[in-house]
Amino acid sequence: MDGELGRIFELERERERIVRTVVEREAARKMAAPGLLELILNDAAFFEIARLEDSGSSELARWRSLYRRLGRMDEEQRRAELLGLLERYAGDVVGNFRPGVYRFATRVVPVGLSLLMRPQLNLDRLLNLSTVRERILVQGEIPLVRQLARRGTLILAPTHLSNLDSIVIGWSLLSNDLPPFTYGAGKNLFFNPLISFFMHNLGAYKVDRRLKFTLYKDVLKAYSQVLLEEGYHSLFFPGGTRSRSGAVENKLKLGLLGTGIAAAIANPERPIFVVPCTLNYHLVLEAETLIDDYLKEQGTSRYIIEDDESSRLSRVLAYARKSLALDASMVIHYGAPMDLWGNRVDPQGVSFDDRGRPVDTRRYLMVGDRLEASPQRDAEYVVELGAKLAAAFHRNTVALSTHLVAYALFSYLRRQRPEVDLYAFVRMPPAEPLALVTVMQESERVRNALLQLADRGRILLGSQVRKGPVEAIVAGALRYFGMYHKRPVMVREGDGIRINDMKLLLYYHNRLADFDLERVLARDLVAALPASTSPLRAASASLDPGFAATPDGVRTARVAGGYADRQPEAGSSEASNSTGGPR
Template structure:
């Protein structure tokens, strides 16, 4: 049953259509605009693919070949219904006339576009606004889901999640252009907690290209389908499909739909802050900006670098396993991780309930598509603070031109800006700093060993409590100094609690959720049980490791920085 639910879009019956108000964000008009958007997408992709007979044939061959290969390997419901079509297509292409090729291309593009396109149901949105916190917390006890959804008292998610950053500026920018949120990515929960953070901050909902694998969780699937998410199937390798995705996201941005992309492409396997961004679909923000400017449409595009910081990461164990295994690097989609297992959700949320600020979302200051800072009026500023016209970046001999290669280069430049912003906007959590100080100790006493040899020290090395507390205090003070200098942020508990309390909280949060003990308190010392998970949590600290190390720890800190950066 759950399987069927997750594979088919589930919609509420259409009883009474919602009539959007003028003050509603663009997404409330989505269903009215949907057909028009799809038409634009199909037309745009078709124009690009039909510039000559040879090109059309190549596009058709590419589509048929890749789909046949994928469906043959997949052997599921989709294969049974689709494989015949693509095999037939592969045989027919050679005999097609140009007009048949064109018609078939249009058919394929339309297919892809409909597969991608999302839906937005304001009723589901209203339900989600009231219900999502409850859904999340009632996962702790699925049997109470129905009663919880209907009851009036919201559980304590408010305290669980903290939102930081200049939200007022984002609110001011919303009606003036399109905001593209580009957060760090550690968990499949990210899109949900971000949606909640937006709602809580009175910011408009966003459209989001969700990986098809996200739809494996039936609860999430329902909301995804009805809250404007469009589906991205990473298994499809067809060029036309990618063109459809790009065109779709570009058209949405051009039309003012605030959007969400994870520019890392996939969840950070290692817990490291992302340093190599591909940007992927987020890159369409640059060309959408160019198209609007060329069409004299007064709608700017701004990127909001955002960090999502967790005390405890739902999928930490699977992600870390994946990072450490050689084959893991090729694996893009994990279908059998904690995210799709209800029992892990239960354990996870049980652990977090009552934990003050277990997740901190921090909205960084927005930038224009060329990485320049933007004020509340939407004006771009040069490094010296002069107002500059962002459309000047599109000029060629005095004319605004569309140029894919140029925009791809701007996108790469923007990726560098985001990487730098992530580092500054990261909020260090208690578990991460405690893990770092413990792991640094492990590194210090196992000097000269490589990473894998270190990870075998399970339950063998302990750190004297007194030393741990002292070094944790030192590291926290150094981090606070860095925070003063604008280089990083710290969570409120980390900033305010005594080192002894921080250690106790970290151990308490880890143990009981993770399937192995991470560290254990043995009175006058703390034992390192699972270096692997410690490494995962401490990896967030890698960019700052050398700067927060005391003189005696500098060598170990440098070793940590080098060890991780060479992987």
């Protein structure tokens, strides 16, 4: 059975060889051009000295010495230095997988999860997975993913919100007979010895995000490529880091994704499939820290956060007990798998273009009549794949009650005070509770817009959001919002709802901020106008550019995706993430 589940069961035996392959390949590549070595070593020394400058670490002296000697070293010495570094970093990165630990974890983790969620001991429920199953819904293209796991190598690409993501993904794989995946985990996660033990032996490899120099990044990529071409299913978070704003990822980090193309060229016999996957939480463990970090200084937010809620065991336990106490408190959705060019894939692993014709993917990689890497071409393939993935993330997002109500109320409040800048705005929760009738009205409008989007296949809806009525959705959201966060995001107060925490309201609102909801809502408003006003609208639209910013009532919003449909470079997504307002 283990063999069925994938190459990862051979990792323990193969890891030495994999490290050697990585070192040899990178050494060969870096020694290919004369003079390159000096640049590479210089780059490494420069970044490491800058990083360690104030640390007083013994490493620092070593790098400084290298930096000084570099100019005088001959090619032979540089090679020795390079080999030493490659071996060191490849050895540091490499992960392991011990089937024994895996089998132990597969028995213990579900029990542990059930325990967390239902602290009163109930052995009947512990012995099957049903408790967790009711809490964490796993849905989507699971049978297809399972079949493709046998036909080729999978890249699982989930959205990223929380440090719990990898644990719940692990659980979803396990409980659905999907194979375990190898994945890169931030080195900071390895500091806890217990977690480190499990991660280390369950296929995780170490990524030290403090190391910025090319040589290290190349080792990571080479490692990832070797794993993919040898058939190890791999998990990447293409968002790179947890979404700070709470929004669905729009800008993806393409580096590791690009190793898929290189692997496909190196081993054309084994196709690679990309599986987009969304994690949809009613409540997010680290929401408070993440949105704080997002608001602190957009763009300079910390890439690595070491002191958030996920590092405090009591918060994790509280989260698991409280937030995950309700049925369907999170939904994991596996989207339709695609090939490296974003083509749909069938259970046999055959790719199909948008018109349903089979595609021979090797043709994408040919130069003349040979498979060959071509850096510019391959980089462009990855950019297009990134756009396809971002679109798939949106399509497969599941809107839940907390998102809907937060979106409705935040955008309502924002419309009342559009002149206040966002940073000031989130610091002043409304003095009075919002009238219940307003809350219901606004939530109903957003729900209607979501239903329209869902009809067009642009988003998915959680069962409560789909079923309604809006009273039940609002009640559900209130229950969640009162459950785990230090202060309830909002509470019922008399005939109204008091907003306590605008930042968290923004955070949960942001999950739906990138779906053109405002456009759909505005269209409903315009459609509701009496017909006699429309010539007026047309006339003023042609004269007054300001008016035209209100979307025209006639057109349907354009569907995202397709060639060159990527976002303009300048952070338009940033803007819509933060305010959700129309451009």
